[in-house]
Amino acid sequence: MAPGSSLPYDIRVFGDPVLRTVASEVTDIDGKLAKLADDMLVTMYAEPGIGLAAPQVGIQKRFFVYDTGEGPEAIVNPVISESSGEWTYVEGCLSVPGLSWEIVRPKEIHITGYDLHGNEVSLEADELLSRLFQHELDHLDGILLIDRLDDDTRKTAKRTLRERFLQLDAPKQSETNGGLRLP
Numbered sequence: 001m002a003p004g005s006s007l008p009y010d011i012r013v014f015g016d017p018v019l020r021t022v023a024s025e026v027t028d029i030d031g032k033l034a035k036l037a038d039d040m041l042v043t044m045y046a047e048p049g050i051g052l053a054a055p056q057v058g059i060q061k062r063f064f065v066y067d068t069g070e071g072p073e074a075i076v077n078p079v080i081s082e083s084s085g086e087w088t089y090v091e092g093c094l095s096v097p098g099l100s101w102e103i104v105r106p107k108e109i110h111i112t113g114y115d116l117h118g119n120e121v122s123l124e125a126d127e128l129l130s131r132l133f134q135h136e137l138d139h140l141d142g143i144l145l146i147d148r149l150d151d152d153t154r155k156t157a158k159r160t161l162r163e164r165f166l167q168l169d170a171p172k173q174s175e176t177n178g179g180l181r182l183p
């Protein structure tokens with residue numbers, strides 16, 4: 001994000017250790033969380049993106065916002081309880097800007113959690129929405145797209161990512177690499 005940006009948050013990009021931590025459960029669904037969701041949505045729409053997880057703005061909480069064209073939504077403490085099928089889709093990530101890969105994931109999932117009013121949410125999702133939920137939930141577990149690639153693709157992708165995101169700050173980043181789950 002350019003200096004002087006008026007967005008509430010900068011999106012953290014590959015190499016930032018916050019993207020590699022496991023986020024903790026949200027304990028209070030309150031006005032503060034609703035404000036955070038609003039700010040995250042502003043940031044998400046500006047990119048533009050269709051989903052944004054709290055760790056992507058530096059907040060280690062199990063929470064994400066999304067909008068696939070049917071209005072803004074949020075899921076707090078999401079859990080995928082069932083998954084089935086297989087679907088290949090070219091997937092990108094706001095934390096890995098400009099890159100995308102074909103990734104195979106379950107096609108359908110059942111996700112549960114809470115909305116911003118504290119009501120239970122239980123959704124069956126297919127294809128794009130299912131993909132979005134799986135992607136955002138990965139962020140809550142410190143998992144990035146690169147972890148979902150096959151070995152050969154990952155080798156090439158790692159090189160590309162290092163060149164693009166880690167080069168400018170090599171000494172500092174090599175320390176944080178200890179936290180990256182890269183083989």
Ligand code: ZN
Pocket residue numbers: 092093094095135139
């Ligand atoms: Zn992402």
